[in-house]
Amino acid sequence: DIVMTQSPDSLAVSLGERATINCKSSQSLLYSSNDKNYLTWYQQKPGQPPKLLIYWASTRESGVPDRFSGSGSGTDFTLTISSLQAEDVAVYYCQQCYNTPYTFGQGTKLEIK
């Protein structure tokens, strides 16, 4: 199985500041046939299901604010929130969809400082 490891486990950022969450996979998620990284980011607020934010490592899902961006390739990926808003408080998960079994990172809890 591909192991996904996120860092940090928790993060406190001031409103309006940048938040950065990292995700590392135990093997490359880059498909050479289409040059796509099969890495997805979700946001989960308390009592709610996860919400799809970004797929293919950097493609923002329709309706997701442009302060959310994803980057990285191969085994190292980053989710960046450029200017933290109060509604961004949540747990963020990365997930590999390169192969099955699909696996998730352990989650990063983002709070307001």
Added chain:
Amino acid sequence: QVQLQESGPGLVKPSETLSLTCTVSGGSIGGYFWSWIRQPPGKGLEWIGYIYYSGGTNYNPSLKSRFTISIDTSKNQFSLKLNSVTAADTAVYYCARDSASMGWFDPWGQGTLVTVSS
């Protein structure tokens, strides 16, 4: 807009069988992969497996074949069975659609908490 809703018992006794159903509304179940994902209280997400609308399945081998996923296209539903449950199976169970057949999930159901306890 497609919506998913899980249904089933909230409490199951140890060693019994858990059965959950996901009802898809606002769109057809045809043409997609449909997954079950679970989340123990306060913990992370674990993919259980998926079923294609035509009936093909793929399970997480780490879960030791205790799960069975089935589909009823006539009812726009798919289901999950887990036999011989233990306290470790206590979790919120989500159903979700693989929106582009690429392995990411959208939308998700709201989730249903299943507690295993005598």
